[in-house]
Amino acid sequence: MKPSLRTLILFLLVPVLFLLIGLQAWYVHNALERSILDGFDRKLLSVGSATARLIDGDLHERRQALPTEVDWQGDDFTEYFDSEDPYFIDHREILNELREATGLTYLYTQIHLGEDQIFYFLDGSPEEEWTVPGTRDTLPEGSTTAIRDVQAFGSSWVTGILDWDVWGLVKAGYYPLRNSDGDTVAMVGADVNVSIIQQKTRRALFAILFLGVPTLCLALVVVFRIASALTKPIEQIRYAALSLAAGTPPDEPLKTGVREVRQLAQKLTLLQDKVSRQQREALAMEVRLQKVRRNPHGIGSNGEVKKACAEKADSSPVSSLDPLFFLNATPPFSRLPAMQLLILSQAVTQRSYPAGKVLCPAGYVPEYLFIPYKGSVVGTEGKPIAGFPGAASILSGQPNQETMETGPSGCHLLLLRRGKFLTLVEERPDLFHDLQGLSNNPST
Amino acid sequence: MTLRLHHYLAILPVFLLLGAAIAGLSAFLEYQETLENLQEEFALASQFSNLWAAEEKPPETFGNYLLGSSEERLEELSELLWLRAFWFVFSAFLAGLFLCEILVRINRRELAVLNRAADQLLQDQRVELSSRELIKEYADLGTTFSTLSQILQDNSEQTRCRLLQHEKKY
Numbered sequence: 001m002k003p004s005l006r007t008l009i010l011f012l013l014v015p016v017l018f019l020l021i022g023l024q025a026w027y028v029h030n031a032l033e034r035s036i037l038d039g040f041d042r043k044l045l046s047v048g049s050a051t052a053r054l055i056d057g058d059l060h061e062r063r064q065a066l067p068t069e070v071d072w073q074g075d076d077f078t079e080y081f082d083s084e085d086p087y088f089i090d091h092r093e094i095l096n097e098l099r100e101a102t103g104l105t106y107l108y109t110q111i112h113l114g115e116d117q118i119f120y121f122l123d124g125s126p127e128e129e130w131t132v133p134g135t136r137d138t139l140p141e142g143s144t145t146a147i148r149d150v151q152a153f154g155s156s157w158v159t160g161i162l163d164w165d166v167w168g169l170v171k172a173g174y175y176p177l178r179n180s181d182g183d184t185v186a187m188v189g190a191d192v193n194v195s196i197i198q199q200k201t202r203r204a205l206f207a208i209l210f211l212g213v214p215t216l217c218l219a220l221v222v223v224f225r226i227a228s229a230l231t232k233p234i235e236q237i238r239y240a241a242l243s244l245a246a247g248t249p250p251d252e253p254l255k256t257g258v259r260e261v262r263q264l265a266q267k268l269t270l271l272q273d274k275v276s277r278q279q280r281e282a283l284a285m286e287v288r289l290q291k292v293r294r295n296p297h298g299i300g301s302n303g304e305v306k307k308a309c310a311e312k313a314d315s316s317p318v319s320s321l322d323p324l325f326f327l328n329a330t331p332p333f334s335r336l337p338a339m340q341l342l343i344l345s346q347a348v349t350q351r352s353y354p355a356g357k358v359l360c361p362a363g364y365v366p367e368y369l370f371i372p373y374k375g376s377v378v379g380t381e382g383k384p385i386a387g388f389p390g391a392a393s394i395l396s397g398q399p400n401q402e403t404m405e406t407g408p409s410g411c412h413l414l415l416l417r418r419g420k421f422l423t424l425v426e427e428r429p430d431l432f433h434d435l436q437g438l439s440n441n442p443s444t
Numbered sequence: 445m446t447l448r449l450h451h452y453l454a455i456l457p458v459f460l461l462l463g464a465a466i467a468g469l470s471a472f473l474e475y476q477e478t479l480e481n482l483q484e485e486f487a488l489a490s491q492f493s494n495l496w497a498a499e500e501k502p503p504e505t506f507g508n509y510l511l512g513s514s515e516e517r518l519e520e521l522s523e524l525l526w527l528r529a530f531w532f533v534f535s536a537f538l539a540g541l542f543l544c545e546i547l548v549r550i551n552r553r554e555l556a557v558l559n560r561a562a563d564q565l566l567q568d569q570r571v572e573l574s575s576r577e578l579i580k581e582y583a584d585l586g587t588t589f590s591t592l593s594q595i596l597q598d599n600s601e602q603t604r605c606r607l608l609q610h611e612k613k614y
Contacts, residue, residue: 002580008550012543013455020462020539024532028470031528035474039481046488102488204473218458226454230551231581238585245592258447260555267562274566275596
């Protein structure tokens with residue numbers, strides 16, 4: 001089943017629109033994600049640096065010190081610190097306030113033990129989620145280098161997205177906590193949960209994709225407009241053609257659309273005119289024939305028709321002559337049945353030649369049978385050739401004895417190809433005798 | 445108006461509008477995001493201002509991360525967003541142009557077949573269309589032309605036969 005124009009446009013337009021929206025939304029999503037991550041990077045580092053200034057590095061260093069008999073293989077160092085100590089409680093409140101104010105997920109200090117091991121010291125989480133001092137943790141992959149750099153060189157660092165077993169997906173910023181000598185004694189950690197980042201980027205993505213809805217509506221309007229502009233004139237042309245086929249040419253002129261459709265409409269208008277003209281001609285022909293039949297003093301219907309056709313040839317372009325009626329009025333063709341005569345009339349070609357035009361030089365078999373209906377064909381000495389010039393030569397297969405050319409007033413001829421003429425003769429041998437007779441007897 | 449111009453006028457504005465809308469929305473979102481970041485950073489700076497009041501100056505890093513670069517960041521962002529808007533609109537324009545050309549080619553090809561059929565009708569030739577037309581409306585018109593051609597030829601022959609038969613009887 002062929003798709004309609006609307007469907008085709010819709011099938012082409014909508015995917016292109018959605019592809020465009022999809023690609024641009026993807027690009028915008030990435031750009032926004034970069035922008036959001038950049039914002040978080042700045043925030044993590046700035047909060048980290050500010051928090052590091054809030055905390056007394058020397059005091060932190062003294063407090064974080066582990067006793068020499070510490071069990072390094074143990075799970076936690078919590079037993080070495082008093083979590084009820086006002087130092088931890090005060091810092092918990094301050095850091096928690098700061099964390100909440102800045103919208104971060106975690107804010108804490110940590111000490112690197114070597115390899116991928118750390119322990120937390122100060123934590124700014126709410127009381128129920130608070131990580132007690134000395135809690136050990138294993139760093140996830142991707143953060144070990146960052147921790148080493150911060151601890152060893154005192155540089156700040158923002159990690160990518162880290163997958164912690166306990167804390168989930170977070171992005172972390174680390175800032176060195178220095179003592180009064182400038183040595184890094186611990187590091188401030190500020191984390192943000194990835195879900196906060198994802199929530200922001202998702203919101204942006206939905207905003208872009210939401211554009212798809214009005215765009216789709218707009219696309220439908222466009223499809224309707226384009227399709228209507230093309231299909232309406234096409235439908236009009238079709239109805240006009242159907243009306244023409246039904247024999248009732250439409251009165252209303254075809255409304256025009258785009259140039260290409262307008263050209264088509266103009267051709268159909270020409271066709272309408274042509275059909276009307278043909279109808280008028282057929283009617284005129286019928287009237288003329290009736291007039292000829294009614295003439296009681298005429299020399300015979302065939303003669304009258306021939307005369308009428310010759311008069312028409314004088315006044316009209318050659319193509320307007322109907323060879324059918326001329327042949328019908330011309331023996332021996334007039335003896336052919338209607339359908340054969342119709343076929344013969346379609347096989348002949350009408351030609352008009354000026355005076356002195358050579359139709360067939362001497363010594364050649366003519367390519368055509370010449371049926372003159374106005375003017376004459378003459379031989380070498382200017383003597384008119386009666387009947388159908390070329391018939392004798394074609395039938396006998398012998399070359400022409402003399403050059404055939406048009407008479408002094410020019411000539412209107414019907415030309416029948418040699419092959420077609422011979423086929424006709426084969427089908428109707430009785431014509432052969434008649435034509436032989438006509439050709440051999442110039443007075444006929 | 446030509447078919448191409450008609451398609452351009454109908455389709456290209458939609459694509460240009462879409463490109464501009466996405467560019468505008470993305471610019472709005474990103475600008476808003478940056479402004480929010482800056483506002484947060486300013487709020488953060490003011491929160492810590494008491495802390496710096498007792499100090500000689502805020503830590504260098506803090507200044508770098510926050511206040512020092514805000515104007516530059518906005519300028520850079522503005523340039524970036526204009527450039528992006530241009531590319532978005534341009535890519536939308538190209539996509540629209542591509543689609544227009546495809547539609548123009550399809551429609552022109554189909555209309556050319558129909559125009560040839562109309563020429564054949566005018567020259568009294570029998571219209572024979574292949575079934576290669578893609579679109580229903582054009583295929584229907586093609587079929588109508590074929591039918592019309594057949595009817596006109598039959599009518600013409602019948603009229604001539606009728607006249608001739610009368611003549612024969614006469």
